[in-house]
Amino acid sequence: MEFETAKAKFIQAWGTLGSSWGINRTMSQIHALLIINTDPLTTEEIMAELKVSRGNVNMNIRALMEWGLVNKELVPGERKEYFSAGKDIWQVARQIAKERKRREVEPILDVISQVKNAEGDGKEVEEFNRMMQEIEDFTSKADTTLDKFIKSDENWFYKTLLTLMK
Amino acid sequence: MEFETAKAKFIQAWGTLGSSWGINRTMSQIHALLIINTDPLTTEEIMAELKVSRGNVNMNIRALMEWGLVNKELVPGERKEYFSAGKDIWQVARQIAKERKRREVEPILDVISQVKNAEGDGKEVEEFNRMMQEIEDFTSKADTTLDKFIKSDENWFYKTLLTLMK
DNA sequence: TTAAACTTTCAATTATTTCTGAAAGTTTTT
DNA sequence: AAAAACTTTCAGAAATAATTGAAAGTTTAA
Structure with missing residues (x-):
């Protein structure tokens, strides 16, 4: 299976799994996206990748940080905030x-x-x-x-x- | 705490717990109700106890039976169906x-x-x-x-x- | 076979959750 | 101090899920 397809499929499946365990779909999907990305992503990039609004990303990223699953990364010389997920x-x-x-x-x-x-x-x-x-x-x-x-x-x-x- | 209050509180809490694990509230509540009842109950009794409609009880009882958590009991000489939950x-x-x-x-x-x-x-x-x-x-x-x-x-x-x- | 007792179904309604997008807020740069 | 870059908030809209209730279906009794 081609990488992009595989990635989309995994994000989709992880979102569905989250749903059935009472975790909102976008939250699970953002988590999946950050897990499979080596580099941290910005809000913009998450919005583009998952086709969801800024507000939605902001809200769910914060929830993920409260859960201790996602961290804010400070990239020197950059104003934007980057986010990454624990890989272990x-x-x-x-x-x-x-x-x-x-x-x-x-x-x-x-x-x-x-x-x-x-x-x-x-x-x-x-x-x-x-x-x-x-x-x-x-x-x-x-x-x-x-x-x-x-x-x-x-x-x-x-x-x-x-x-x-x- | 008085029995009726305790019972109501438990059913309520169990329903909430179910919700946060992706199980519909009425389904969890029916399960709780049947668990704490020594004797099997009819659809009518469940409707009255939880204040929900016939359709709702019917649907969720069937789901509980599919999950293998609730059984239909045949009471000799009775036409109605009685339901009970495993107590272990x-x-x-x-x-x-x-x-x-x-x-x-x-x-x-x-x-x-x-x-x-x-x-x-x-x-x-x-x-x-x-x-x-x-x-x-x-x-x-x-x-x-x-x-x-x-x-x-x-x-x-x-x-x-x-x-x-x- | 008809009626009564009971169960199931499902279209429509209601409730709940999620999402959007624009406005407000904040921080940094010029 | 004004503008630019970015983040947060939140009221309303949209999507999803749960619930009702009445009609249709089924089984048993008369």
């Missing part, structure tokens, strides 16, 4: 895990700890509390595992796999 | 992992295998191919780990944690 895919995954944990896993743990001792009679209430406890246990464990992953070096995953396979 | 939270997580893997991880692996040997000259193309290879390696590993999880018994997770902690 493990680090990218860890960063995403970290942000999603903070934004989504932790809030749900909060809610569950609030509701898990509901007051009332009957097996309905009992069952509810039992279920909440189970969900809390599960989520805490997922949370701990995410932490391990977030703090891990690149080899953690391999080690884990090896352990599981033996 | 580990099994629920495995089922969700399975479906998302099939729907989202596998398609992206397909695309990457298509684009990873882009033709062209220059370091741009070389870098692109290197990056695609990295992403493919990563994704394959994630895929394998998901498989382990999907096929695991409830103790896998505990075992893994223990291994990591020692």
